[in-house]
Amino acid sequence: MNTIMIRRLKYLLLPLFFLIGCEPQTLISFDELRNGLQSNNSTLDTIVGQSTELTLPFSEAYLKHRHYLYESADITNFNSEQREDLAYLKIQERYPERFLPWPVQVNVVNNLKPNMSAMSKWSELVLQRLTAARESKILLSRYERNILIEYIEQAEFDNKELKEFLAKYKPRTRLGLYQHPNGKEWYQSKLNYYYDISKSPNETLNKIQTELARRGKRVSLALSIMGENHFALSYLQSHCESVEGLNWIDAYTNLPATAKQCAATHNSDITRLFLSLMEIDIGLHYQGWSKQQARVTLQARLRLTDFEADRLVEGTVLYPATIFSLTPFVTFSS
Structure with a gap:
């Protein structure tokens, strides 16, 4: 048997050796x-x-x-x-x-x-x-x-x-995430999942700010979970039946699926809060806003104490893009 044939035989048999030596992976539910x-x-x-x-x-x-x-x-x-x-x-x-x-x-x-x-x-x-x-x-x-x-x-x-x-x-x-290597892409991947729409963050931000401008003056809010760090999770747990998920950071709750299946209704002031949090989320993680800039922006949209605003900013830093899971509760003007 010549050298070329031996070499070809080795390449043909190599995958077989791997199959023999490896246990088949058991699929799980x-x-x-x-x-x-x-x-x-x-x-x-x-x-x-x-x-x-x-x-x-x-x-x-x-x-x-x-x-x-x-x-x-x-x-x-x-x-x-x-x-x-x-x-x-x-x-x-x-x-x-x-x-x-x-x-x-x-x-x-x-x-x-x-x-x-x-x-x-x-x-x-x-x-x-x-x-x-x-x-x-x-x-x-x-x-x-x-x-x-x-x-x-x-x-x-x-x-x-x-x-x-x-x-x-x-x-x-x-x-924000944007300062990490591939940070903007990382944020975009999160936005795609929680927002369920593959649009650019800047295009989404422009849409949000246009809607906030249309809604007029800032409002006061009394919300028991205002100080919670993971705002989207806390809100959905308070108002909806949770859909089981896989991500530990969301307490094993599928946030987008939970929001889509939720029958809760929301007034225009709560919608304004959602939009305001979405605005600073993109600002912090994609556009490079500082904590101070995010806080000032929030307080221009909503009547919040410094403590309330800081807690919401901190939650936005810790849980990027999760607020966009609440998009089904937001109606944009045409």
Whole structure:
């Protein structure tokens, strides 16, 4: 047998070797996927509770298992909303989130506090990832850094190296996603999912501002969840029957599907609030607005105290584009 034939035979047999050596991946249902993700997110989740085997968020083990779960999903048995939910999460794997291992929405140190060994490993992971991220120009904002420092102080976590690192850490200058590498694309991916319309942020902003101008003078609002950080989630939980989702950051609620199926009605003042939050969302995450600019804009649209305005701005920073899941409740003039 000549050399060329042997080489061809190797290439033909190589895929067979891989098939023989690998177990076929078992496909899982939506409920099994959701349960698996909740287990993997145990340290991010106070609702699910702590499991005996902790997986540190955004560690290699966490990322590998999360990806395995995504790829194991039997999407042929998912409805359209479930498929869109999973597709969005898969897209998010492309972006810098994995380089920022400590989501500021969760006090991970407090969740790990009973397990000193896990806390030690966690601090090492945070230092490694934030150092590597900084070299790739992926940076925390000043607001995010201050939250992490506050978490450490609240938990009385005595890790001198991590404290000193965060104290000397130079954050990015603005709050929005746009300052990350591919940050505008990252924000657009979120907007596509929550808004369910693939329009440019600037085109959407112009539409929102035109509608706000048409609605006239600012109004006063009395809303019990005004101070909640994740405004869209809190509003939907208060007014609608939740549709189960896969994303831990939305408390495993499919926000767009929940809003679409919600029968609640909303007066024009509440609609004005939604539009105002959408305006600052694009301003912060796409156009590079400062916190002060976002607050002034909100207070020009609505009669809010500084505390109320700041809380709404902070929530917008922490949960980009989620406010657009409330779009079904907004009617634009033609």
